[in-house]
Amino acid sequence: MRTIQFREALREAMSEEMRRDQRVFLMGEEVAEYNGAYKVSQGMLDEFGAERIIDTPIAELGFAGIGVGAAMNGLRPIIEFMTFNFSLVAIDQVINSAAKIMSMSGGQYMAPMVFRGPTGSAGMLSSQHSQNFENWYANCPGLKVIVPSNPYDAKGLLKSAIRDEDPVIFMESEQMYGDKGEVPEEEYTIPIGVADVKRPGKDVTIVSFGKIMKVVLAAAEQLEKENISCEVIDLRTVRPIDYKTVLESVKKTNRLVVVEEAWPLASISSEIAFNVQHNAFDYLDAPVKRVTCRDVPLPYAPTLIEASLPNVERTVNAVKAVMYKK
Amino acid sequence: MAITKQMPETKVNSDLKFSKETYLRWYEMMQLMRKFEEKAGQLYGQQKIKGFCHLYIGQEACAAGAITALTKDDKWITAYRDHAHPLGLGTSPNAVMAELFAKSTGCSKGKGGSMHIFDKEVNFVGGHGIVGAQVPLGAGLAFAEKYNKTGNLCICYMGDGAVRQGAFHEALNMAMLWKLPVIFVIENNGYAMGTSVKRTSNVTELYKLGSAYDMPSEPVNAMRCEDVHEAVARAAERARAGEGPSLLEFRTYRYKGHSMSDPAKYRTKDELETYRNQDPIEVVRQTILENNFATEQDLEQIDARIKEQVLESVEFAEKSPYPTADELYKDIYAQQDYPYIQD
Numbered sequence: 001m002r003t004i005q006f007r008e009a010l011r012e013a014m015s016e017e018m019r020r021d022q023r024v025f026l027m028g029e030e031v032a033e034y035n036g037a038y039k040v041s042q043g044m045l046d047e048f049g050a051e052r053i054i055d056t057p058i059a060e061l062g063f064a065g066i067g068v069g070a071a072m073n074g075l076r077p078i079i080e081f082m083t084f085n086f087s088l089v090a091i092d093q094v095i096n097s098a099a100k101i102m103s104m105s106g107g108q109y110m111a112p113m114v115f116r117g118p119t120g121s122a123g124m125l126s127s128q129h130s131q132n133f134e135n136w137y138a139n140c141p142g143l144k145v146i147v148p149s150n151p152y153d154a155k156g157l158l159k160s161a162i163r164d165e166d167p168v169i170f171m172e173s174e175q176m177y178g179d180k181g182e183v184p185e186e187e188y189t190i191p192i193g194v195a196d197v198k199r200p201g202k203d204v205t206i207v208s209f210g211k212i213m214k215v216v217l218a219a220a221e222q223l224e225k226e227n228i229s230c231e232v233i234d235l236r237t238v239r240p241i242d243y244k245t246v247l248e249s250v251k252k253t254n255r256l257v258v259v260e261e262a263w264p265l266a267s268i269s270s271e272i273a274f275n276v277q278h279n280a281f282d283y284l285d286a287p288v289k290r291v292t293c294r295d296v297p298l299p300y301a302p303t304l305i306e307a308s309l310p311n312v313e314r315t316v317n318a319v320k321a322v323m324y325k326k
Numbered sequence: 327m328a329i330t331k332q333m334p335e336t337k338v339n340s341d342l343k344f345s346k347e348t349y350l351r352w353y354e355m356m357q358l359m360r361k362f363e364e365k366a367g368q369l370y371g372q373q374k375i376k377g378f379c380h381l382y383i384g385q386e387a388c389a390a391g392a393i394t395a396l397t398k399d400d401k402w403i404t405a406y407r408d409h410a411h412p413l414g415l416g417t418s419p420n421a422v423m424a425e426l427f428a429k430s431t432g433c434s435k436g437k438g439g440s441m442h443i444f445d446k447e448v449n450f451v452g453g454h455g456i457v458g459a460q461v462p463l464g465a466g467l468a469f470a471e472k473y474n475k476t477g478n479l480c481i482c483y484m485g486d487g488a489v490r491q492g493a494f495h496e497a498l499n500m501a502m503l504w505k506l507p508v509i510f511v512i513e514n515n516g517y518a519m520g521t522s523v524k525r526t527s528n529v530t531e532l533y534k535l536g537s538a539y540d541m542p543s544e545p546v547n548a549m550r551c552e553d554v555h556e557a558v559a560r561a562a563e564r565a566r567a568g569e570g571p572s573l574l575e576f577r578t579y580r581y582k583g584h585s586m587s588d589p590a591k592y593r594t595k596d597e598l599e600t601y602r603n604q605d606p607i608e609v610v611r612q613t614i615l616e617n618n619f620a621t622e623q624d625l626e627q628i629d630a631r632i633k634e635q636v637l638e639s640v641e642f643a644e645k646s647p648y649p650t651a652d653e654l655y656k657d658i659y660a661q662q663d664y665p666y667i668q669d
Contacts, residue, residue, distance in 0.1 A: 025473070051473070056500065057496075057499060057500065057503070059496035059499065059500065061462065061492055061493050061496055062462050062465075062492075062493060062495075062496025062497050062499070062500055063462075063496075063500065064462070065459065065461070065462020065463050065465070065466060065493060065496075065497065066462050066463075066465050066466040066469055066497065066500060067466060068462075068463055068466055069403075069462060069463035069464060069465060069466015069467045069468075069469065069470070070466040070467070070469045070470045070473070071466070072451060072463070072466070072467065073401065073451075073466065073467045073469075073470035073471070074470055074474070075469075075470045075473060075474075092456055092459055092493075093459065093462065093463075093493075096455070096456050096459060097454070097456075097459060097463060101452075102657050102658060102659070102660070103437055103657050103658050104434060104437060104438040104442040104444075104452070104453070105434050105438060105442065105444035105446075105452060105453070105657075106432070106433065106434035106435035106436075106437050106438060106444065106657055107435070107656070107657035108433075108434070108444045108445070108446040109444060109446065109451060109452070110660055112660070141658055141666075142658055142659070144659075164660075164661075165660030165661065166659050166660050166661060193665065240664065240665045275669075278669060
């Protein structure tokens, strides 16, 4: 099978859906003439023209709201945030308009649209550009939140997100755009809300999603050499969460580690841990462990970044802890 | 503190530009808005209506004059002072009153309340509770009309408080840049809740804010339906000709407080009286009588019919059931089998 970059997979998903459905358009900062801040939309202006690939001024609140209004009036916008750090300027329109319009209008109006862009840390960018809001958006009823970990999933899930009738938050990573992976030429979609067992195993379940899956898979590889077999589950969607797949795995391995890049309080890992203790208490042979970003803003210095972010070593140690091994 | 807001000079003179039918339509529309809301205010006092409740009394011409200037395919959006626009557009008073009563027969099934009236049938797109947030939404509604080349426009209302929000400025900038078919209307009633316009900015002539974006802008005496209609018609012509948005500052006045809990102690009785003397319904009534468009008796008959309609809406709302618990998980996702967390 051919291999393409993560950014190409996203571009293919958008372009295919735009060819398929005239109502779909892409709007955001630098998406058109600049070909995308991270070259995700490269060439799309040439194919679709300025009416459907739309550069905006730096006004996230304004263009997010214009997107919601357009969705309420029959279009299918894809709103690109240069990073989700900037989405905080627009969060009122995401939470108070997109996520609420169907409920507060008694089902008369809806916002079928995608907000997408990179999330999390991306090198030495300091604290304002290195944040994870997956759990913030996942907290809000009315939204769906997708955080893919490889090009294949990214393409299939983005196509599903664009076709979905509900507002979808789709979170990528600057550090994944160049990643290559196998993506078939032929058309496919991946359903929203279904986790994927990326690596089967029997001793410990590790749950993660997004960019941090790379850390988790590397840790599992290393642990295999020490004869610890990890089952690695990629949530892919963090609202809704596929609890069933997680619970089935935990009932088999009896041990769970959750790894994510966000801060620990009220995170996806807290949610998974709650659900597992509630629904599989008798199956657990050890308390659930988690690896998250440290409970601090992410600083600039590489030493401090290394000390804060989840990494292979911390993941390996967490797995060994739930195995009661040193 | 008296406000120093001046009404712009009326642009029409006394030789009438509008027909008998239009005057009678304005009268009927505005009387329905007024009588409906007087009743709603009363019922709020009796705690039949809960939540926040913001009345439009005094501002009726802002909606009525625009309704006669636009077509039924144009889109309407406003903030939370939102009972009057849909009533004028033809939404059943029963559905609006039932919504205020939180009943399942309400236009938003009892899930929105006073601040979130919606009626897709008449293209009334709410009913939004965050000050200024409806301004980008209105630009987005207009974006879709332009994208689909429909020739329709969006009229987007806001209060004077909203113009100090960033959302307003971002939306105006992009709407003008992209020549979106939208009419931005500031209903300047002099107060953002209890804060007078001049306490919020050095720029108190609000229509002038449009000039920052090269947007055609004008002040309008919005106590007069004629002035509102003409200004909206001019803006609509520009929008439909592909010339983009306009900003209209409707100078108006709300007789009541910001919401039902506001005794409005920040203004004088004299100020209130000044505006009551220009009451939009009274002005239309006088014109109708002076031009023999109808007799006193005819108008009394209209009044009686409206009174009946309002009472019927209350009875309908009273008798309607509250939404049942099984409604709780509906109308949140289009996906019918969304797996809610239900621990």
